[in-house]
Amino acid sequence: MNRAYKYRIYPNKEQEQLLFSTFGSCRFVYNQILALQAANYKAGIKHLSRFDANKYVNNTLKKEYPFLKEVDKFALTNAVYALENGYQKFFKKQGGYPRFKKKHRAKRSYTTNFTNGNIVVEETYIKLPKLKKIKASVHRRAPEKWKLKSATISQERDGSYYCSILYEFEHNPALSEEPLFPTIGLDYKSDGLYADSEGNIGGSPKYYRKQSAKLAKAQRKLKGKTAGSNNYDKQQKKAAKIHRKIANRRKDYLHKESTRIANCYSVVCVEDLNMRAMSNKGFGNGKATLDNGYGMFLTMLEYKLAYRGKRLVKVDPWFPSSQICSCCGALHKLSLADRIYRCGCGAVMDRDYNAAVNIRDEGLRLLKECA
Ligand SMILES: [Zn+2]
Structure with a gap:
């Protein structure tokens, strides 16, 4: 089972700057791949898989736009995957064609993945890749046994920042004896x-x-x-x-x-x-x-x-x-x-x-x- 805990975070000026460019880079990569897929489609070239799209980001876009190398790499990969999810929904007729993200309208958020202790939740701070320790109000902590999977960092319209931590844990509840009542x-x-x-x-x-x-x-x-x-x-x-x-x-x-x-x-x-x-x-x-x-x-x-x-x-x-x-x-x-x-x-x-x-x-x- 999965469960997410969401915490308010208080980045300092420097961290705020990095968050700002990460949100922007994710939007940029998303839009670039969207434009590429659309152009490919017109030219009769096959739709890129999520892996190939991600490869394109690493091998081509990062060379052309070096600022992409400065932000969390998982954030970019997840932005590419999110676009692909949008495409899959579109192909299955469960959603509309993915749209470009506009600078002022787009949601400011990105998701990063957990590997080798790169995300840590402590009593007064949360450690995130590239950002190091960010001051946080941690009102509750997950049980030790839960596995940390990812973190989604977002900024609300009023300027406040949040970090939502996703956990996975084992839970096999036995169905109750008389499962139909009340x-x-x-x-x-x-x-x-x-x-x-x-x-x-x-x-x-x-x-x-x-x-x-x-x-x-x-x-x-x-x-x-x-x-x-x-x-x-x-x-x-x-x-x-x-x-x-x-x-x-x-x-x-x-x-x-x-x-x-x-x-x-x-x-x-x-x-x-x-x-x-x-x-x-x-x-x-x-x-x-x-x-x-x-x-x-x-x-x-x-x-x-x-x-x-x-x-x-x-x-x-x-x-x-x-x-x-x-x-x-x-x-x-x-x-x-x-x-x-x-x-x-x-x-x-x-x-x-x-x-x-x-x-x-x-x-x-x-x-x-x-x-
Ligand atoms: Zn009646």
């Missing part, structure tokens, strides 16, 4: 997080809404300033800082909720929401979805349940969870505006609660079918 179903809620099959609603804490208003205000102020001016930059940093705070709080909340559910239930049934199903459900603008971090929530649930020897069951996104009567099984078409589910059998239920019960029952059915 079971819970979760229905995705666009204006909250989920509604569950016990009538509870997991939602957005008040803090989140308050900060969102603050963020909107900061972004409105930004619009009134001239792009590129000092005041603009200042305001942008301010907005980015609020944004980061919200994102961190949100993530904390998702962690707490997913841990609580993983502790309480043996089986958790959810809808396997993909973007297509989302837009079908009328959440097409993506904003609510994004704010929610529902995908992140499901990822957390999945690994936390697996860690405990429990199960996450994904129900088909086309399963009509909101149309079935969870009491009698009849089918009714509901419009998005209908908040209450009424059935001829006498059932009157909250729409989301009904859907969550259906998701739970369908998940259980699937599990029994597999057993």
